[in-house]
Amino acid sequence: MTNPTAAMLVIGDEILSGRTRDSNMNHLAGELTGRGIRLAEARMVPDVHERIVLAVNALRGAYDHVFTSGGIGPTHDDITADAVAAAFGVAISVRDDARAILEAHYQRTGLELNAARLRMARIPDGATLIDNPVSAAPGFTLGNVHVMAGVPAIFQAMVAGVLPVLTSGAPLLSQMIDVNRGEGEIAGPLGELAQRFPDLSFGSYPYIRNGAHGTQLVVRGTDAGQLDAAMVALSKLVGGQG
Amino acid sequence: MTNPTAAMLVIGDEILSGRTRDSNMNHLAGELTGRGIRLAEARMVPDVHERIVLAVNALRGAYDHVFTSGGIGPTHDDITADAVAAAFGVAISVRDDARAILEAHYQRTGLELNAARLRMARIPDGATLIDNPVSAAPGFTLGNVHVMAGVPAIFQAMVAGVLPVLTSGAPLLSQMIDVNRGEGEIAGPLGELAQRFPDLSFGSYPYIRNGAHGTQLVVRGTDAGQLDAAMVALSKLVGGQG
Numbered sequence: 001m002t003n004p005t006a007a008m009l010v011i012g013d014e015i016l017s018g019r020t021r022d023s024n025m026n027h028l029a030g031e032l033t034g035r036g037i038r039l040a041e042a043r044m045v046p047d048v049h050e051r052i053v054l055a056v057n058a059l060r061g062a063y064d065h066v067f068t069s070g071g072i073g074p075t076h077d078d079i080t081a082d083a084v085a086a087a088f089g090v091a092i093s094v095r096d097d098a099r100a101i102l103e104a105h106y107q108r109t110g111l112e113l114n115a116a117r118l119r120m121a122r123i124p125d126g127a128t129l130i131d132n133p134v135s136a137a138p139g140f141t142l143g144n145v146h147v148m149a150g151v152p153a154i155f156q157a158m159v160a161g162v163l164p165v166l167t168s169g170a171p172l173l174s175q176m177i178d179v180n181r182g183e184g185e186i187a188g189p190l191g192e193l194a195q196r197f198p199d200l201s202f203g204s205y206p207y208i209r210n211g212a213h214g215t216q217l218v219v220r221g222t223d224a225g226q227l228d229a230a231m232v233a234l235s236k237l238v239g240g241q242g
Numbered sequence: 243m244t245n246p247t248a249a250m251l252v253i254g255d256e257i258l259s260g261r262t263r264d265s266n267m268n269h270l271a272g273e274l275t276g277r278g279i280r281l282a283e284a285r286m287v288p289d290v291h292e293r294i295v296l297a298v299n300a301l302r303g304a305y306d307h308v309f310t311s312g313g314i315g316p317t318h319d320d321i322t323a324d325a326v327a328a329a330f331g332v333a334i335s336v337r338d339d340a341r342a343i344l345e346a347h348y349q350r351t352g353l354e355l356n357a358a359r360l361r362m363a364r365i366p367d368g369a370t371l372i373d374n375p376v377s378a379a380p381g382f383t384l385g386n387v388h389v390m391a392g393v394p395a396i397f398q399a400m401v402a403g404v405l406p407v408l409t410s411g412a413p414l415l416s417q418m419i420d421v422n423r424g425e426g427e428i429a430g431p432l433g434e435l436a437q438r439f440p441d442l443s444f445g446s447y448p449y450i451r452n453g454a455h456g457t458q459l460v461v462r463g464t465d466a467g468q469l470d471a472a473m474v475a476l477s478k479l480v481g482g483q484g
Contacts, residue, residue: 014445016281017414018271019460025286029260039258041293042286044267047445051283074426075446076433116429134450151448172259184316187358191318203255203289204317205262206393208376218261 003169003222006032007059008042011052011070011080012150015044024069024155031159036169036222037065047071052083060087060145065166067159070150072139074116081140084147085124095123098138105136131161170222175231179238182206182213189237190217197230199223245411245464248274249301250284253294253312253322254392257286266311266397273401278411278464279307289313294325302329302387307408309401312392314381316358323382326389327366337365340380347378373403412464417473421480424448424455431479432459439472441465 008028014020022044029039040063045051052071059066071080085092098121106113120137123129130139130146132154139148139158148158179186183206194202200221207214217238219230250270256262264286271281282305287293294313301308313322327334340363348355362379365371372381372388374396381390381400390400421428425448436444442463449456459480461472 012445013443013462014447014460016271016284017275017416017462018268018273018281019416019445020447021265021268023263026260026263029258031260033259039260040288042258044284046282073446073448074429076429076436077443077445111424111426114426114430116433117426119429120426135455151450153450174259174261182353184353184356184359184362187316187318187361188356191358194318201255201289201319203261203319204315205256206315208393208395213377218256220255220259 003036003038003172004064004167005040006037006065006067007040007063009052009055009059009066009068010042010044010150011047011068012044013046013077015070016046022069023152024150027152027156028067028069028159031163033172035163035166036171037166038169038172047077047079049079049083049086052080053087056084056087056145060143064144066145067162068145068147069155072120072137072147072149074119074137078119080147081122081124084142084145087145088124088126088142090125090142092122092124094118094121098123098129101129101136101138130158133157133161172220172222173224173227174218174220175227176219177217177231177234177238179215179217180212181215183215186215186217186238190234193230193233193237196233197221197226200226200230202230245278245280245414246306246409247280247282248307248309249282249305251294251297251301251308251310252284252286252392253289253310254286255288255319257312258288264311265394266392269394269398270309270311270401273405275414277405277408278413279408280411280414289319289321291321291325291328294322295329298326298329298387302385306386308387309404310387310389311397314362314379314389314391316361316379320361322389323364323366326384326387329387330366330368330384332367332384334364334366336360336363340365340371343371343378343380372400375399375403414462414464415466415469416460416462417469418461419459419473419476419480421457421459422454423457425457428457428459428480432476435472435475435479438475439463439468442468442472444472 127140127142203218369382369384445460
């Protein structure tokens, strides 16, 4: 596949301790798939400077885009912006345009723009801001790395702002058949079908519902004609065993 | 912290396409935290042999334990067992004890142990089996890598089987205060508190509920006395600003 590739980096102790169940990765995955950008890897790391730096550098070198969530708030454990700056080897400081956004927001809400909140205006040199329509404090894009908030409502708003400016690929299409038998029944012929259509990917996802085994068969690809042909063959295959 | 460390590797195209929202990582995180094993990283990779091999080798070298989910079923895209064998440089073939488990299961259920299902008895040399009380097909432990199914009910049953035999650490304790104001209000004094208790970790998690900003403050550590002292100080800090 020649679609652009992406990676997601989820940052935060609360994810790895099990306290918080991440939902941002699944949201981003769906949005990218719809735009023909293939999410090729996701990583979750704790609030530790070196771990964020290493992950950012590993991922930005391997994929067209990297999306991060978490760690850009006002508290001592919000260290993502500094870690991304370090990963790129650029300086970071409070930037006037980001500060102006925060000043306007806190004037409007009547809250104080204290030293902690001003940290949210720290932006690495060379970055462009990502708009935060929910709570003002911006994210930023540096090179191919898009740094966004962890709070799901803000993350989603930032994704909606960033994705339209990225180069997208041929839409990643998928079709699904639900079969009320275990995947072991259909695994053999399904594997043969996958060999006949090397440009498509065939997934088989078993489930147990009300005590009965079933399987969802998903075919993915970018060529609608091939996808249709594969689904016709798949229906025959499944029907023939019914 | 001297607690044992672990990593999770979630394997499957369906996770990265956004079709399926992973729940296994969050389940494992909670179970590990309760046993004093620190989940230090998670990765999600597609059903691609080289990608699984690289991730397994990176993680098993860096952490005390690695837990994988997904890719051990009967279909062509179930390639985890072969990839883990390749990562360790050991052979893999249908093993008698695993085959016996499948034979007994399929005799009991009246289904055929066909060639596809027999693939689930492929076990790398030197591995020990992990019991699957739900659908028989076993997982396995090879070195410090625990290979388990992706279906959540089976994954959870396998985790329950594996964890009791691992060396656990001092329990990772946590306490929480919910504050009905934005984290920017308390970020300064919270940071000072974090410096006073360097063995504890202080997390600050903002949320928006019914349009109002709030923050959950979480303190984590293994020393119950220190944790209590920090919570007293934190309550004063938050109360003093109320």
